[in-house]
Amino acid sequence: MARHGATSLLRKPDVTLPHRLAVSAAALDSDVTPNALVDGWIAARNAAHRHEVDRIEFGDLRLWGFDERTGDLRHHSGRFFSVQGLSVDTDYGHVPHWSQPIINQPEIGILGILVREIDGVPHCLMQAKSEPGNVNGVQLSPTVQATKSNYTRVHGGKPVPYLEFFRDPPPGRVIADVLQSEQGSWFYRKRNRNMVVEVTDDPRFDDAELPADFRWLTLGQLHTLLRADNLVNMDARTVLSCMPAPAWPDRPGADEFPASIARSARPDAGGLHTATEVLSWITSRQSTHYVDTRPSPLREVAHWRRTPTEISHELGLYFSIIAVDITTNGREVGSWSQPLVRPFGTGVVALLVKRVDGVLHALVNARVEPGYLDVVELAPTVQCTPENYTHLPAATHPLFLDVVLGSRPEQVRFSAQLSEEGGRFHHAYSRYEIVEVPADFPNAVSDDYRWLTVRQLDELLRHSHYVNVQARSLIACLRGLG
């Protein structure tokens, strides 16, 4: 931290940080964890994490059961999470009223990435972690990914490694620390504490061998790994998005697209809208849209039915609640059972981007989801499961889905299948895409959409509940193209 003078108490921000992050983003390989060894490390962790997940009947869940009065699905301790009903009225979209099951998890967990400069390059400490809902064994997760029940060891498991860096970090070493929401269609007002903490000269890392599940990776390495299907997990992506964007150096002659991202991230970048106009737009959306949610007993949710093995919508759409039994040697607890949300179909999550006078803009959607703490959050341009709309008239289909599905290969700047949180969701993945549209794509498209710069999104990400978890994922991916 810079100081005004030798005796001043006044502190100023670490202006070197975005430049140091740019050094990390530019480091596409690292002597600390060479790229050539990453695949082998993940394969080894997959082999080490014996991990068996079996679907079971709700009646065979250990320590979980349906509340006799409400039909809610709860843990006997009252901790962890529960599955309840939610009744929704809104003016947003084409369905003014519905009711649905939803996960209530009031505890705030910690998602934290530890950053440390090694040989002058900031590295992130990532963990190979398996979750019961993962489609493919281990994925790369943050240094710490722990619910309060985890880290206060309600279930009597092993201590969470590196937790102490996040529970009481020295204030000057915090790079990001913000509560962010998760899927508002599946979680009722859930949020996690997204943290990035830098560690320097800590004797705990001197010559110490890392535990086998942990490795230091540069931002550049992570950006490459983000392009692999189902490898960097949702929690890692959201924490990465809450880091400030790197201050990419000017690269004359560089390909115009990355340069437009770099320009878009600059503090002095102009945009189609000023920061005040962006905030005013968000306020107008919060004020204009109406959403009224009332928690209700799960047994009273209309059009959903419960069988011994699942709770699902009568049309077979949206998602279902299932129960699984897990045996693993790689977790705090070796064996347990729990409910999971199993989405129907494969989601499409896409951000349209375009260059305006050489500055990249991303088209975000002020979107109502019933589980948000406040009315709207900013979502990607498209966020849907197309199969849920096939029985509905074309007028109700999501805006811009046709643009994404009809894009030419050279427009697709990013495309990967990425997973949602495997601790709550079973084989939940979406096709995440960043699609560039021509400069003549309209600037004004709808009251619920605006073109924002990378810098504007960065500023919003310093605060809670502006940018939803799907948009955060794509922002992390977009930075990887800078």
Next chain:
Amino acid sequence: MARHGATSLLRKPDVTLPHRLAVSAAALDSDVTPNALVDGWIAARNAAHRHEVDRIEFGDLRLWGFDERTGDLRHHSGRFFSVQGLSVDTDYGHVPHWSQPIINQPEIGILGILVREIDGVPHCLMQAKSEPGNVNGVQLSPTVQATKSNYTRVHGGKPVPYLEFFRDPPPGRVIADVLQSEQGSWFYRKRNRNMVVEVTDDPRFDDAELPADFRWLTLGQLHTLLRADNLVNMDARTVLSCMPAPAWPDRPGADEFPASIARSARPDAGGLHTATEVLSWITSRQSTHYVDTRPSPLREVAHWRRTPTEISHELGLYFSIIAVDITTNGREVGSWSQPLVRPFGTGVVALLVKRVDGVLHALVNARVEPGYLDVVELAPTVQCTPENYTHLPAATHPLFLDVVLGSRPEQVRFSAQLSEEGGRFHHAYSRYEIVEVPADFPNAVSDDYRWLTVRQLDELLRHSHYVNVQARSLIACLRGLG
């Protein structure tokens, strides 16, 4: 709005704004509405607004009544607001559980001040408005102060003057636009849209005589009027606080205290904590404190009793709900009746400030109130009604109340009795004070308190739900000392 070049679509913030606001703040008088005429104008408006408020029995309320099943007090239309019960559990403070009546007003109203440069000096269009709960007739309110029921004319009243400037303002003319909470002890998740809109070259103001209730005043004039008891109303104060602070010019040789405010408002002002540290502290408070609120039927609220004329706590403390009948000629509707909240005692709302290396810092408190949308908001250093604590042990008395009550006259930089919203509260006023403490007052006082600069508070005020309504009032008053 400045532009990059003749053909660029990229827009940048209006960097002249804080300087133009400083011009307005420096204008302590104005040819448009000379100070010498203000008292007479207010006296005339008081005379013109025939205004009779009589306490009545709940049974005599027109169009309001108690719901048979819940005991909630509601308007027959289901609009406006209702008085319900709320059950609260929290780790904050000395009372872990209680239940209370609370106002539920889910509609978002508009509080808007219109700004216009006249002879090169920005002026604010203020309204002399009487409210049924006002202790003293009219007070100065924003240009527009309207609930959604008002401005959509549910009660069939007259149209709201100047509303059109705020319902659909040109984006480039919006100076501030943010949802902000109101009293979290009396309102359940209420917020209003605080707006400041600048108007230029509008034919509606050419040579037009203003309606008798409206006058243009400079920020400098408003800062002086803020020091008068019960004159500038709560809604005006909160909107003023959401304006950016003026960029006061350097005044060499000026009294050190105002200069310390000016320095504290600068974008490059250092502080005891960086912006990231402030946000991390707020996140830690949101994550650490626990508050669980459950709306409940009013008839089930323990320790509160209902008589024909009031609903009050059995100890006679906190507040009561009363009913009044109003006859006036100065409102959209000439006569109506409604419930009001009548607080017990006179509040003390105080901000401790101190200079750190010449930069003013204000001590704010991350405070839990049951009506906040999120867990905590930043409150003034002291916010309490001392009489509510006299029956409790000294250890439970509010922190720093003794510092405020024991301050020497020369420490008191601001002191006035200011009213809360007279549309909902009956004779609700507090002693608002800004008290300077010596530089050796501790920098670290408690996990729930932090010293923030004017600039840091300004930045937080661009966003919803960081700064509570009492702190916003004091921030408006503090700027008047710059």
